[in-house]
Amino acid sequence: MFSLLKKKFFSSGHAQPALPEAPPATEAAPPAPAEAPPTPAPAAEAPRQSWLNRLRNGLRKTGSTLTSVFTGTQIDETLYDELEAALLMADTGTQATQYLLDDLRRRVKAAKATAPAEVKGLLADAIAELLQPLQKPLVIGRPDGGPTVLMVAGVNGAGKTTTIGKLTWHLSHSGASVLLAAADTFRAAAREQLGVWADRNTVDIISQDGGDPAAVSFDAVNAGRARGRDVVIVDTAGRLPTQLHLMEELKKIKRVVQKADASAPHEVLLVIDGNTGQNALAQVKAFDAALTLTGLVVTKLDGTAKGGVLAAIAMWAREQRRAVPVYFIGVGEQLEDLQTFDAREFAAALLS
Numbered sequence: 001m002f003s004l005l006k007k008k009f010f011s012s013g014h015a016q017p018a019l020p021e022a023p024p025a026t027e028a029a030p031p032a033p034a035e036a037p038p039t040p041a042p043a044a045e046a047p048r049q050s051w052l053n054r055l056r057n058g059l060r061k062t063g064s065t066l067t068s069v070f071t072g073t074q075i076d077e078t079l080y081d082e083l084e085a086a087l088l089m090a091d092t093g094t095q096a097t098q099y100l101l102d103d104l105r106r107r108v109k110a111a112k113a114t115a116p117a118e119v120k121g122l123l124a125d126a127i128a129e130l131l132q133p134l135q136k137p138l139v140i141g142r143p144d145g146g147p148t149v150l151m152v153a154g155v156n157g158a159g160k161t162t163t164i165g166k167l168t169w170h171l172s173h174s175g176a177s178v179l180l181a182a183a184d185t186f187r188a189a190a191r192e193q194l195g196v197w198a199d200r201n202t203v204d205i206i207s208q209d210g211g212d213p214a215a216v217s218f219d220a221v222n223a224g225r226a227r228g229r230d231v232v233i234v235d236t237a238g239r240l241p242t243q244l245h246l247m248e249e250l251k252k253i254k255r256v257v258q259k260a261d262a263s264a265p266h267e268v269l270l271v272i273d274g275n276t277g278q279n280a281l282a283q284v285k286a287f288d289a290a291l292t293l294t295g296l297v298v299t300k301l302d303g304t305a306k307g308g309v310l311a312a313i314a315m316w317a318r319e320q321r322r323a324v325p326v327y328f329i330g331v332g333e334q335l336e337d338l339q340t341f342d343a344r345e346f347a348a349a350l351l352s
């Protein structure tokens, strides 16, 4: 699931996350490690095939309109027109739609395709190729042994905290020790929610009632280094890009994290709700302008009719001439519903 640099991560079996040291005043102590583990079977044991089935099911609403285009008998302008409408309906956006149609026409010509069913296969190839640059593993571990700091942002309800909880679980079971920072200092429920994930995973959490989110993040990075943690994950409060003061707060968190560790944050991740389609793309642009994102997590691809947004994001990243990988995608609320993004699997699931 991750590309883990440290040797110890490759050892067989699951390293137990280390117990935290005596907690400082601001820290909520994790419960006894005897606490029952969160949910079902470990991801490593969850067959990729079952995940692919869930992905296919999740994308059915998006895919059914697209695949219906290929039920005719001829490859003609009507087919391309219908495909254009279907791609736009799937929130692929005008640029990516035009790009895919042009690319598809070239592929159809080169393959001398004569049946719509062949065109469907060629479209899957075109989508997979467009999405390919989004596929990249998240690298955890630093040559100097310091913690990899992940800063996580997004609008309210996008799935940040849940994603962090799932990632923590996956990381812990890969042998990485994690420390969480509850940088939403204003909403008690948000801290509690992160605290539940910390409890479930038996990892320590730096949290503060009120106060400055940047200060909590600063403390967490220092604590992560002092305690030899492999990963520090900073959960920030949800915000809209239009809330300029809150976007300034995010920038400040990033700056202050940098003060605690000049090479951090090593990843600035935006969590987006795949169900929000083009709106999610607008969020990517706005958060990127404020923070320079290094990666994305797309949640709630279960039951969405807007799965084409990944193509729109790929097109945007292409224009930026920058890799902004989609490290993970989510198709549900269970631990194993968050998995790495694979361009070809996604394209195949979309058109299955």
Ligand SMILES: Nc1nc2c(ncn2[C@@H]2O[C@H](COP(=O)(O)OP(=O)(O)OP(=O)(O)O)[C@@H](O)[C@H]2O)c(=O)[nH]1
Pocket (backbone or CB within 6 Å): 154, 155, 156, 157, 158, 159, 160, 161, 162, 163, 190, 237, 238, 239, 299, 300, 301, 302, 330, 331, 332, 333, 337
């Ligand atoms: N169906 C589905 N639900 C999800 C997925 N990921 C997260 N959720 C749910 O989305 C809801 C919001 O998730 P949170 O993790 O609380 O979102 P957040 O971004 O931290 O929200 P704020 O703290 O308000 O900013 C929760 O009910 C999650 O269980 C997913 O992939 N699919």
